[in-house]
Amino acid sequence: MKFRGKIMDIACLNHFTRVVTTISKLTKMCVLRLTPDNLFFVLSGKVANGGVSMWCELSQANFFEEYQMEGVSSEDNEICLEVTPENLSRALKTVQNAKAVKVKLTKKHCPCLTIAAELPTLSSVSRVVTHDVPVDVIPRRLWHEFKEPSMPDFDVSIYLPPLKTMKNIVDRMKNLSNFLVIEANLNGEMNLKIETDLVSVTTHFRDLGNPPWGDDASQDGGPSQIRDPESMVEARVDIRRLQQFLMGQQVNPSKAMCNIVHQSVLHLILLHEDMSLQYFIPAVA
Known part of the structure:
Protein backbone atom coordinates (compact mmCIF):
# COMPACT_ATOMS: atom_id res chain seq x y z
CA MET A 1 0.00 0.00 0.00
CA LYS A 2 1.31 3.38 -1.00
CA PHE A 3 -0.16 6.86 -1.07
CA ARG A 4 1.34 10.26 -1.72
CA GLY A 5 -0.24 13.50 -2.85
CA LYS A 6 0.92 17.07 -3.36
CA ILE A 7 -1.14 20.27 -3.13
CA MET A 8 0.46 23.32 -4.75
CA ASP A 9 -2.43 25.75 -5.11
CA ILE A 10 -3.22 27.75 -1.97
CA ALA A 11 -6.94 27.99 -2.83
CA CYS A 12 -7.08 24.18 -3.14
CA LEU A 13 -5.28 23.83 0.19
CA ASN A 14 -7.67 26.24 1.91
CA HIS A 15 -10.71 24.49 0.45
CA PHE A 16 -9.42 21.03 1.40
CA THR A 17 -8.79 22.31 4.95
CA ARG A 18 -12.34 23.69 5.14
CA VAL A 19 -13.75 20.31 4.08
CA VAL A 20 -11.68 18.42 6.67
CA THR A 21 -12.64 20.96 9.37
CA THR A 22 -16.32 20.51 8.48
CA ILE A 23 -15.91 16.72 8.86
CA SER A 24 -14.17 17.22 12.22
CA LYS A 25 -17.24 19.09 13.54
CA LEU A 26 -19.48 16.17 12.59
CA THR A 27 -17.55 13.23 14.00
CA LYS A 28 -14.59 12.41 16.25
CA MET A 29 -13.50 9.43 14.14
CA CYS A 30 -14.17 8.49 10.52
CA VAL A 31 -12.77 6.41 7.69
CA LEU A 32 -10.72 8.00 4.91
CA ARG A 33 -11.14 5.89 1.79
CA LEU A 34 -8.61 6.50 -0.99
CA THR A 35 -9.20 5.37 -4.57
CA PRO A 36 -7.35 6.35 -7.78
CA ASP A 37 -9.87 9.10 -8.57
CA ASN A 38 -11.49 10.09 -5.29
CA LEU A 39 -11.14 10.60 -1.57
CA PHE A 40 -14.06 9.72 0.70
CA PHE A 41 -14.68 10.55 4.34
CA VAL A 42 -17.12 7.96 5.70
CA LEU A 43 -19.02 7.45 8.93
CA SER A 44 -21.24 4.37 8.96
CA GLY A 45 -24.51 4.58 10.90
CA LYS A 46 -23.76 2.58 14.00
CA VAL A 47 -25.76 2.71 17.20
CA ALA A 48 -22.62 3.98 18.98
CA ASN A 49 -22.81 7.29 17.14
CA GLY A 50 -26.58 7.57 17.46
CA GLY A 51 -27.21 5.95 14.11
CA VAL A 52 -25.85 9.02 12.29
CA SER A 53 -23.97 8.33 9.07
CA MET A 54 -22.00 10.51 6.66
CA TRP A 55 -20.57 10.28 3.17
CA CYS A 56 -18.27 12.99 1.81
CA GLU A 57 -16.83 12.61 -1.69
CA LEU A 58 -13.97 14.64 -3.17
CA SER A 59 -12.48 14.41 -6.63
CA GLN A 60 -8.70 14.20 -6.09
CA ALA A 61 -7.91 16.01 -9.37
CA ASN A 62 -9.58 19.18 -8.04
CA PHE A 63 -7.28 19.36 -5.01
CA PHE A 64 -4.01 17.58 -5.78
CA GLU A 65 -1.35 18.54 -8.31
CA GLU A 66 0.21 15.10 -7.89
CA TYR A 67 -1.63 12.02 -6.63
CA GLN A 68 -0.24 8.49 -6.58
CA MET A 69 -1.63 5.46 -4.83
CA GLU A 70 -1.36 1.69 -4.83
CA GLY A 71 -4.11 -0.13 -3.01
CA VAL A 72 -4.15 -3.46 -1.23
CA SER A 73 -4.02 -5.26 -4.61
CA SER A 74 -4.65 -4.58 -8.29
CA GLU A 75 -8.21 -5.92 -7.92
CA ASP A 76 -8.86 -3.99 -4.71
CA ASN A 77 -7.07 -0.77 -5.59
CA GLU A 78 -8.15 1.14 -2.48
CA ILE A 79 -6.82 2.13 0.92
CA CYS A 80 -9.09 2.54 3.96
CA LEU A 81 -7.77 4.37 7.01
CA GLU A 82 -9.43 5.23 10.29
CA VAL A 83 -8.50 8.81 11.11
CA THR A 84 -9.31 11.51 13.67
CA PRO A 85 -10.37 14.41 11.42
CA GLU A 86 -9.68 16.96 14.18
CA ASN A 87 -5.97 15.99 14.12
CA LEU A 88 -5.86 16.25 10.34
CA SER A 89 -7.64 19.62 10.42
CA ARG A 90 -5.26 20.97 13.06
CA ALA A 91 -2.21 19.94 11.02
CA LEU A 92 -3.59 21.50 7.82
CA LYS A 93 -4.52 24.77 9.55
CA THR A 94 -0.90 25.35 10.56
CA VAL A 95 0.33 25.22 6.95
CA GLN A 96 -2.19 27.48 5.19
CA ASN A 97 0.43 29.77 3.66
CA ALA A 98 2.69 26.92 2.46
CA LYS A 99 4.21 26.92 -1.03
CA ALA A 100 3.49 23.20 -1.28
CA VAL A 101 2.03 20.51 0.96
CA LYS A 102 2.81 16.82 0.60
CA VAL A 103 0.57 14.16 2.17
CA LYS A 104 2.01 10.67 2.42
CA LEU A 105 1.09 7.37 4.08
CA THR A 106 4.09 6.45 6.23
CA LYS A 107 5.06 3.90 8.86
CA LYS A 108 6.55 5.53 11.96
CA HIS A 109 5.85 4.05 15.41
CA CYS A 110 2.45 3.36 13.85
CA PRO A 111 0.87 4.04 10.42
CA CYS A 112 0.61 7.81 9.85
CA LEU A 113 -0.52 10.35 7.33
CA THR A 114 2.54 12.57 7.22
CA ILE A 115 1.93 16.16 6.17
CA ALA A 116 5.09 17.96 5.07
CA ALA A 117 4.74 21.64 4.20
CA GLU A 118 7.30 23.83 2.50
CA LEU A 119 6.84 27.26 4.05
CA PRO A 120 7.78 30.60 2.46
CA THR A 121 11.09 32.02 3.66
CA LEU A 122 13.05 35.25 3.16
CA SER A 123 16.37 33.43 2.84
CA SER A 124 17.48 30.74 0.42
CA VAL A 125 17.18 28.10 3.14
CA SER A 126 13.93 26.16 2.84
CA ARG A 127 11.71 25.63 5.87
CA VAL A 128 9.78 22.37 6.07
CA VAL A 129 7.22 21.65 8.79
CA THR A 130 6.13 18.04 9.29
CA HIS A 131 3.07 16.68 11.08
CA ASP A 132 2.44 12.97 11.67
CA VAL A 133 -1.26 12.15 12.03
CA PRO A 134 -1.71 8.58 13.38
CA VAL A 135 -4.14 6.37 11.45
CA ASP A 136 -5.34 2.76 11.63
CA VAL A 137 -5.41 0.68 8.47
CA ILE A 138 -8.83 -0.93 7.98
CA PRO A 139 -8.53 -4.58 6.87
CA ARG A 140 -10.09 -5.64 3.57
CA ARG A 141 -12.75 -7.80 5.26
CA LEU A 142 -14.36 -4.69 6.81
CA TRP A 143 -14.49 -2.53 3.66
CA HIS A 144 -18.11 -3.47 2.95
CA GLU A 145 -19.12 -1.27 5.91
CA PHE A 146 -17.82 1.85 4.18
CA LYS A 147 -19.55 1.79 0.80
CA GLU A 148 -21.69 4.64 -0.46
CA PRO A 149 -25.10 4.67 1.24
CA SER A 150 -28.03 4.24 -1.10
CA MET A 151 -30.37 7.17 -1.65
CA PRO A 152 -33.26 6.69 0.77
CA ASP A 153 -36.77 6.13 -0.56
CA PHE A 154 -37.72 9.69 0.34
CA ASP A 155 -41.22 11.13 0.50
Missing part, protein backbone atom coordinates in the same frame (compact mmCIF):
# COMPACT_ATOMS: atom_id res chain seq x y z
CA VAL A 156 -40.21 14.78 0.02
CA SER A 157 -37.06 16.49 -1.24
CA ILE A 158 -36.63 20.24 -0.71
CA TYR A 159 -33.93 22.91 -0.98
CA LEU A 160 -32.80 24.27 2.38
CA PRO A 161 -33.05 27.94 3.37
CA PRO A 162 -29.73 29.82 3.89
CA LEU A 163 -27.78 27.62 6.32
CA LYS A 164 -26.75 30.56 8.49
CA THR A 165 -30.41 31.54 8.98
CA MET A 166 -31.32 27.95 9.74
CA LYS A 167 -28.45 27.65 12.23
CA ASN A 168 -29.53 30.78 14.13
CA ILE A 169 -33.08 29.42 14.46
CA VAL A 170 -31.96 25.94 15.54
CA ASP A 171 -29.52 27.46 18.09
CA ARG A 172 -32.42 29.32 19.73
CA MET A 173 -34.74 26.33 19.64
CA LYS A 174 -32.09 24.15 21.31
CA ASN A 175 -32.45 26.26 24.45
CA LEU A 176 -36.08 25.18 24.66
CA SER A 177 -36.11 21.52 23.58
CA ASN A 178 -33.89 18.51 22.85
CA PHE A 179 -35.93 17.51 19.82
CA LEU A 180 -37.03 19.29 16.67
CA VAL A 181 -39.59 18.35 14.04
CA ILE A 182 -38.64 19.28 10.49
CA GLU A 183 -41.49 19.03 8.02
CA ALA A 184 -41.75 19.87 4.33
CA ASN A 185 -43.97 19.40 1.31
CA LEU A 186 -43.72 19.38 -2.49
CA ASN A 187 -44.84 23.01 -2.61
CA GLY A 188 -41.47 24.39 -1.47
CA GLU A 189 -42.63 24.89 2.14
CA MET A 190 -40.69 23.83 5.21
CA ASN A 191 -41.36 24.22 8.94
CA LEU A 192 -39.07 23.83 11.93
CA LYS A 193 -41.08 23.05 15.07
CA ILE A 194 -40.51 22.38 18.74
CA GLU A 195 -43.18 21.48 21.24
CA THR A 196 -42.84 21.13 24.99
CA ASP A 197 -45.32 21.23 27.87
CA LEU A 198 -44.65 24.94 28.22
CA VAL A 199 -44.08 26.24 24.72
CA SER A 200 -44.73 25.57 21.05
CA VAL A 201 -42.60 27.36 18.44
CA THR A 202 -42.76 27.02 14.64
CA THR A 203 -40.67 28.76 11.99
CA HIS A 204 -42.12 28.74 8.46
CA PHE A 205 -40.16 28.90 5.20
CA ARG A 206 -41.83 29.34 1.81
CA ASP A 207 -40.82 29.23 -1.85
CA LEU A 208 -37.71 27.12 -1.19
CA GLY A 209 -38.23 24.97 -4.27
CA ASN A 210 -38.09 21.21 -4.72
CA PRO A 211 -35.19 19.53 -6.56
CA PRO A 212 -36.15 18.08 -9.95
CA TRP A 213 -34.92 14.53 -9.35
CA GLY A 214 -34.36 12.68 -12.62
CA ASP A 215 -34.84 9.02 -13.50
CA ASP A 216 -31.62 8.03 -11.79
CA ALA A 217 -32.81 9.21 -8.39
CA SER A 218 -34.48 7.20 -5.68
CA GLN A 219 -37.46 5.03 -6.60
CA ASP A 220 -37.46 5.90 -10.32
CA GLY A 221 -37.49 9.63 -9.88
CA GLY A 222 -37.95 10.70 -6.31
CA PRO A 223 -41.29 10.59 -4.55
CA SER A 224 -43.12 7.89 -6.50
CA GLN A 225 -46.50 7.95 -4.90
CA ILE A 226 -48.74 10.74 -6.18
CA ARG A 227 -48.56 13.02 -3.17
CA ASP A 228 -50.66 16.11 -2.51
CA PRO A 229 -48.16 19.01 -2.91
CA GLU A 230 -49.56 20.66 0.25
CA SER A 231 -49.30 17.53 2.38
CA MET A 232 -46.49 17.69 4.96
CA VAL A 233 -43.93 14.94 5.61
CA GLU A 234 -41.98 15.09 8.88
CA ALA A 235 -39.05 13.72 10.86
CA ARG A 236 -38.47 14.33 14.57
CA VAL A 237 -34.73 14.44 15.24
CA ASP A 238 -32.26 15.04 18.03
CA ILE A 239 -31.70 18.79 17.77
CA ARG A 240 -27.99 18.43 18.67
CA ARG A 241 -27.37 16.32 15.55
CA LEU A 242 -28.90 18.98 13.31
CA GLN A 243 -27.07 21.76 15.14
CA GLN A 244 -23.80 19.86 14.74
CA PHE A 245 -24.34 19.68 10.99
CA LEU A 246 -25.19 23.39 10.70
CA MET A 247 -22.37 24.54 13.01
CA GLY A 248 -19.67 22.61 11.21
CA GLN A 249 -20.62 23.79 7.73
CA GLN A 250 -17.66 25.64 6.21
CA VAL A 251 -17.74 24.58 2.57
CA ASN A 252 -20.18 27.25 1.25
CA PRO A 253 -22.17 24.82 -0.90
CA SER A 254 -23.69 25.87 -4.20
CA LYS A 255 -26.75 23.79 -3.27
CA ALA A 256 -28.08 22.52 0.05
CA MET A 257 -31.09 20.24 0.23
CA CYS A 258 -32.76 17.65 2.39
CA ASN A 259 -34.76 14.51 1.75
CA ILE A 260 -37.27 13.33 4.33
CA VAL A 261 -38.46 9.77 4.76
CA HIS A 262 -41.63 10.24 6.81
CA GLN A 263 -40.92 9.64 10.51
CA SER A 264 -37.78 7.69 9.61
CA VAL A 265 -34.74 9.60 8.26
CA LEU A 266 -33.56 13.14 7.58
CA HIS A 267 -31.03 13.07 4.71
CA LEU A 268 -29.06 16.33 4.32
CA ILE A 269 -26.98 17.03 1.20
CA LEU A 270 -24.43 19.77 0.50
CA LEU A 271 -23.18 20.12 -3.07
CA HIS A 272 -20.13 22.04 -4.24
CA GLU A 273 -18.60 21.85 -7.69
CA ASP A 274 -15.81 19.57 -6.47
CA MET A 275 -17.28 17.85 -3.42
CA SER A 276 -20.50 16.49 -1.99
CA LEU A 277 -21.46 15.79 1.61
CA GLN A 278 -24.36 13.61 2.70
CA TYR A 279 -25.44 13.38 6.33
CA PHE A 280 -28.13 11.02 7.62
CA ILE A 281 -29.94 11.67 10.91
CA PRO A 282 -32.36 8.97 12.12
CA ALA A 283 -35.78 10.12 13.31
CA VAL A 284 -36.77 9.48 16.91
CA ALA A 285 -40.22 8.54 18.13
Whole structure:
Protein backbone atom coordinates (compact mmCIF):
# COMPACT_ATOMS: atom_id res chain seq x y z
CA MET A 1 0.00 0.00 0.00
CA LYS A 2 1.31 3.38 -1.00
CA PHE A 3 -0.16 6.86 -1.07
CA ARG A 4 1.34 10.26 -1.72
CA GLY A 5 -0.24 13.50 -2.85
CA LYS A 6 0.92 17.07 -3.36
CA ILE A 7 -1.14 20.27 -3.13
CA MET A 8 0.46 23.32 -4.75
CA ASP A 9 -2.43 25.75 -5.11
CA ILE A 10 -3.22 27.75 -1.97
CA ALA A 11 -6.94 27.99 -2.83
CA CYS A 12 -7.08 24.18 -3.14
CA LEU A 13 -5.28 23.83 0.19
CA ASN A 14 -7.67 26.24 1.91
CA HIS A 15 -10.71 24.49 0.45
CA PHE A 16 -9.42 21.03 1.40
CA THR A 17 -8.79 22.31 4.95
CA ARG A 18 -12.34 23.69 5.14
CA VAL A 19 -13.75 20.31 4.08
CA VAL A 20 -11.68 18.42 6.67
CA THR A 21 -12.64 20.96 9.37
CA THR A 22 -16.32 20.51 8.48
CA ILE A 23 -15.91 16.72 8.86
CA SER A 24 -14.17 17.22 12.22
CA LYS A 25 -17.24 19.09 13.54
CA LEU A 26 -19.48 16.17 12.59
CA THR A 27 -17.55 13.23 14.00
CA LYS A 28 -14.59 12.41 16.25
CA MET A 29 -13.50 9.43 14.14
CA CYS A 30 -14.17 8.49 10.52
CA VAL A 31 -12.77 6.41 7.69
CA LEU A 32 -10.72 8.00 4.91
CA ARG A 33 -11.14 5.89 1.79
CA LEU A 34 -8.61 6.50 -0.99
CA THR A 35 -9.20 5.37 -4.57
CA PRO A 36 -7.35 6.35 -7.78
CA ASP A 37 -9.87 9.10 -8.57
CA ASN A 38 -11.49 10.09 -5.29
CA LEU A 39 -11.14 10.60 -1.57
CA PHE A 40 -14.06 9.72 0.70
CA PHE A 41 -14.68 10.55 4.34
CA VAL A 42 -17.12 7.96 5.70
CA LEU A 43 -19.02 7.45 8.93
CA SER A 44 -21.24 4.37 8.96
CA GLY A 45 -24.51 4.58 10.90
CA LYS A 46 -23.76 2.58 14.00
CA VAL A 47 -25.76 2.71 17.20
CA ALA A 48 -22.62 3.98 18.98
CA ASN A 49 -22.81 7.29 17.14
CA GLY A 50 -26.58 7.57 17.46
CA GLY A 51 -27.21 5.95 14.11
CA VAL A 52 -25.85 9.02 12.29
CA SER A 53 -23.97 8.33 9.07
CA MET A 54 -22.00 10.51 6.66
CA TRP A 55 -20.57 10.28 3.17
CA CYS A 56 -18.27 12.99 1.81
CA GLU A 57 -16.83 12.61 -1.69
CA LEU A 58 -13.97 14.64 -3.17
CA SER A 59 -12.48 14.41 -6.63
CA GLN A 60 -8.70 14.20 -6.09
CA ALA A 61 -7.91 16.01 -9.37
CA ASN A 62 -9.58 19.18 -8.04
CA PHE A 63 -7.28 19.36 -5.01
CA PHE A 64 -4.01 17.58 -5.78
CA GLU A 65 -1.35 18.54 -8.31
CA GLU A 66 0.21 15.10 -7.89
CA TYR A 67 -1.63 12.02 -6.63
CA GLN A 68 -0.24 8.49 -6.58
CA MET A 69 -1.63 5.46 -4.83
CA GLU A 70 -1.36 1.69 -4.83
CA GLY A 71 -4.11 -0.13 -3.01
CA VAL A 72 -4.15 -3.46 -1.23
CA SER A 73 -4.02 -5.26 -4.61
CA SER A 74 -4.65 -4.58 -8.29
CA GLU A 75 -8.21 -5.92 -7.92
CA ASP A 76 -8.86 -3.99 -4.71
CA ASN A 77 -7.07 -0.77 -5.59
CA GLU A 78 -8.15 1.14 -2.48
CA ILE A 79 -6.82 2.13 0.92
CA CYS A 80 -9.09 2.54 3.96
CA LEU A 81 -7.77 4.37 7.01
CA GLU A 82 -9.43 5.23 10.29
CA VAL A 83 -8.50 8.81 11.11
CA THR A 84 -9.31 11.51 13.67
CA PRO A 85 -10.37 14.41 11.42
CA GLU A 86 -9.68 16.96 14.18
CA ASN A 87 -5.97 15.99 14.12
CA LEU A 88 -5.86 16.25 10.34
CA SER A 89 -7.64 19.62 10.42
CA ARG A 90 -5.26 20.97 13.06
CA ALA A 91 -2.21 19.94 11.02
CA LEU A 92 -3.59 21.50 7.82
CA LYS A 93 -4.52 24.77 9.55
CA THR A 94 -0.90 25.35 10.56
CA VAL A 95 0.33 25.22 6.95
CA GLN A 96 -2.19 27.48 5.19
CA ASN A 97 0.43 29.77 3.66
CA ALA A 98 2.69 26.92 2.46
CA LYS A 99 4.21 26.92 -1.03
CA ALA A 100 3.49 23.20 -1.28
CA VAL A 101 2.03 20.51 0.96
CA LYS A 102 2.81 16.82 0.60
CA VAL A 103 0.57 14.16 2.17
CA LYS A 104 2.01 10.67 2.42
CA LEU A 105 1.09 7.37 4.08
CA THR A 106 4.09 6.45 6.23
CA LYS A 107 5.06 3.90 8.86
CA LYS A 108 6.55 5.53 11.96
CA HIS A 109 5.85 4.05 15.41
CA CYS A 110 2.45 3.36 13.85
CA PRO A 111 0.87 4.04 10.42
CA CYS A 112 0.61 7.81 9.85
CA LEU A 113 -0.52 10.35 7.33
CA THR A 114 2.54 12.57 7.22
CA ILE A 115 1.93 16.16 6.17
CA ALA A 116 5.09 17.96 5.07
CA ALA A 117 4.74 21.64 4.20
CA GLU A 118 7.30 23.83 2.50
CA LEU A 119 6.84 27.26 4.05
CA PRO A 120 7.78 30.60 2.46
CA THR A 121 11.09 32.02 3.66
CA LEU A 122 13.05 35.25 3.16
CA SER A 123 16.37 33.43 2.84
CA SER A 124 17.48 30.74 0.42
CA VAL A 125 17.18 28.10 3.14
CA SER A 126 13.93 26.16 2.84
CA ARG A 127 11.71 25.63 5.87
CA VAL A 128 9.78 22.37 6.07
CA VAL A 129 7.22 21.65 8.79
CA THR A 130 6.13 18.04 9.29
CA HIS A 131 3.07 16.68 11.08
CA ASP A 132 2.44 12.97 11.67
CA VAL A 133 -1.26 12.15 12.03
CA PRO A 134 -1.71 8.58 13.38
CA VAL A 135 -4.14 6.37 11.45
CA ASP A 136 -5.34 2.76 11.63
CA VAL A 137 -5.41 0.68 8.47
CA ILE A 138 -8.83 -0.93 7.98
CA PRO A 139 -8.53 -4.58 6.87
CA ARG A 140 -10.09 -5.64 3.57
CA ARG A 141 -12.75 -7.80 5.26
CA LEU A 142 -14.36 -4.69 6.81
CA TRP A 143 -14.49 -2.53 3.66
CA HIS A 144 -18.11 -3.47 2.95
CA GLU A 145 -19.12 -1.27 5.91
CA PHE A 146 -17.82 1.85 4.18
CA LYS A 147 -19.55 1.79 0.80
CA GLU A 148 -21.69 4.64 -0.46
CA PRO A 149 -25.10 4.67 1.24
CA SER A 150 -28.03 4.24 -1.10
CA MET A 151 -30.37 7.17 -1.65
CA PRO A 152 -33.26 6.69 0.77
CA ASP A 153 -36.77 6.13 -0.56
CA PHE A 154 -37.72 9.69 0.34
CA ASP A 155 -41.22 11.13 0.50
CA VAL A 156 -40.21 14.78 0.02
CA SER A 157 -37.06 16.49 -1.24
CA ILE A 158 -36.63 20.24 -0.71
CA TYR A 159 -33.93 22.91 -0.98
CA LEU A 160 -32.80 24.27 2.38
CA PRO A 161 -33.05 27.94 3.37
CA PRO A 162 -29.73 29.82 3.89
CA LEU A 163 -27.78 27.62 6.32
CA LYS A 164 -26.75 30.56 8.49
CA THR A 165 -30.41 31.54 8.98
CA MET A 166 -31.32 27.95 9.74
CA LYS A 167 -28.45 27.65 12.23
CA ASN A 168 -29.53 30.78 14.13
CA ILE A 169 -33.08 29.42 14.46
CA VAL A 170 -31.96 25.94 15.54
CA ASP A 171 -29.52 27.46 18.09
CA ARG A 172 -32.42 29.32 19.73
CA MET A 173 -34.74 26.33 19.64
CA LYS A 174 -32.09 24.15 21.31
CA ASN A 175 -32.45 26.26 24.45
CA LEU A 176 -36.08 25.18 24.66
CA SER A 177 -36.11 21.52 23.58
CA ASN A 178 -33.89 18.51 22.85
CA PHE A 179 -35.93 17.51 19.82
CA LEU A 180 -37.03 19.29 16.67
CA VAL A 181 -39.59 18.35 14.04
CA ILE A 182 -38.64 19.28 10.49
CA GLU A 183 -41.49 19.03 8.02
CA ALA A 184 -41.75 19.87 4.33
CA ASN A 185 -43.97 19.40 1.31
CA LEU A 186 -43.72 19.38 -2.49
CA ASN A 187 -44.84 23.01 -2.61
CA GLY A 188 -41.47 24.39 -1.47
CA GLU A 189 -42.63 24.89 2.14
CA MET A 190 -40.69 23.83 5.21
CA ASN A 191 -41.36 24.22 8.94
CA LEU A 192 -39.07 23.83 11.93
CA LYS A 193 -41.08 23.05 15.07
CA ILE A 194 -40.51 22.38 18.74
CA GLU A 195 -43.18 21.48 21.24
CA THR A 196 -42.84 21.13 24.99
CA ASP A 197 -45.32 21.23 27.87
CA LEU A 198 -44.65 24.94 28.22
CA VAL A 199 -44.08 26.24 24.72
CA SER A 200 -44.73 25.57 21.05
CA VAL A 201 -42.60 27.36 18.44
CA THR A 202 -42.76 27.02 14.64
CA THR A 203 -40.67 28.76 11.99
CA HIS A 204 -42.12 28.74 8.46
CA PHE A 205 -40.16 28.90 5.20
CA ARG A 206 -41.83 29.34 1.81
CA ASP A 207 -40.82 29.23 -1.85
CA LEU A 208 -37.71 27.12 -1.19
CA GLY A 209 -38.23 24.97 -4.27
CA ASN A 210 -38.09 21.21 -4.72
CA PRO A 211 -35.19 19.53 -6.56
CA PRO A 212 -36.15 18.08 -9.95
CA TRP A 213 -34.92 14.53 -9.35
CA GLY A 214 -34.36 12.68 -12.62
CA ASP A 215 -34.84 9.02 -13.50
CA ASP A 216 -31.62 8.03 -11.79
CA ALA A 217 -32.81 9.21 -8.39
CA SER A 218 -34.48 7.20 -5.68
CA GLN A 219 -37.46 5.03 -6.60
CA ASP A 220 -37.46 5.90 -10.32
CA GLY A 221 -37.49 9.63 -9.88
CA GLY A 222 -37.95 10.70 -6.31
CA PRO A 223 -41.29 10.59 -4.55
CA SER A 224 -43.12 7.89 -6.50
CA GLN A 225 -46.50 7.95 -4.90
CA ILE A 226 -48.74 10.74 -6.18
CA ARG A 227 -48.56 13.02 -3.17
CA ASP A 228 -50.66 16.11 -2.51
CA PRO A 229 -48.16 19.01 -2.91
CA GLU A 230 -49.56 20.66 0.25
CA SER A 231 -49.30 17.53 2.38
CA MET A 232 -46.49 17.69 4.96
CA VAL A 233 -43.93 14.94 5.61
CA GLU A 234 -41.98 15.09 8.88
CA ALA A 235 -39.05 13.72 10.86
CA ARG A 236 -38.47 14.33 14.57
CA VAL A 237 -34.73 14.44 15.24
CA ASP A 238 -32.26 15.04 18.03
CA ILE A 239 -31.70 18.79 17.77
CA ARG A 240 -27.99 18.43 18.67
CA ARG A 241 -27.37 16.32 15.55
CA LEU A 242 -28.90 18.98 13.31
CA GLN A 243 -27.07 21.76 15.14
CA GLN A 244 -23.80 19.86 14.74
CA PHE A 245 -24.34 19.68 10.99
CA LEU A 246 -25.19 23.39 10.70
CA MET A 247 -22.37 24.54 13.01
CA GLY A 248 -19.67 22.61 11.21
CA GLN A 249 -20.62 23.79 7.73
CA GLN A 250 -17.66 25.64 6.21
CA VAL A 251 -17.74 24.58 2.57
CA ASN A 252 -20.18 27.25 1.25
CA PRO A 253 -22.17 24.82 -0.90
CA SER A 254 -23.69 25.87 -4.20
CA LYS A 255 -26.75 23.79 -3.27
CA ALA A 256 -28.08 22.52 0.05
CA MET A 257 -31.09 20.24 0.23
CA CYS A 258 -32.76 17.65 2.39
CA ASN A 259 -34.76 14.51 1.75
CA ILE A 260 -37.27 13.33 4.33
CA VAL A 261 -38.46 9.77 4.76
CA HIS A 262 -41.63 10.24 6.81
CA GLN A 263 -40.92 9.64 10.51
CA SER A 264 -37.78 7.69 9.61
CA VAL A 265 -34.74 9.60 8.26
CA LEU A 266 -33.56 13.14 7.58
CA HIS A 267 -31.03 13.07 4.71
CA LEU A 268 -29.06 16.33 4.32
CA ILE A 269 -26.98 17.03 1.20
CA LEU A 270 -24.43 19.77 0.50
CA LEU A 271 -23.18 20.12 -3.07
CA HIS A 272 -20.13 22.04 -4.24
CA GLU A 273 -18.60 21.85 -7.69
CA ASP A 274 -15.81 19.57 -6.47
CA MET A 275 -17.28 17.85 -3.42
CA SER A 276 -20.50 16.49 -1.99
CA LEU A 277 -21.46 15.79 1.61
CA GLN A 278 -24.36 13.61 2.70
CA TYR A 279 -25.44 13.38 6.33
CA PHE A 280 -28.13 11.02 7.62
CA ILE A 281 -29.94 11.67 10.91
CA PRO A 282 -32.36 8.97 12.12
CA ALA A 283 -35.78 10.12 13.31
CA VAL A 284 -36.77 9.48 16.91
CA ALA A 285 -40.22 8.54 18.13
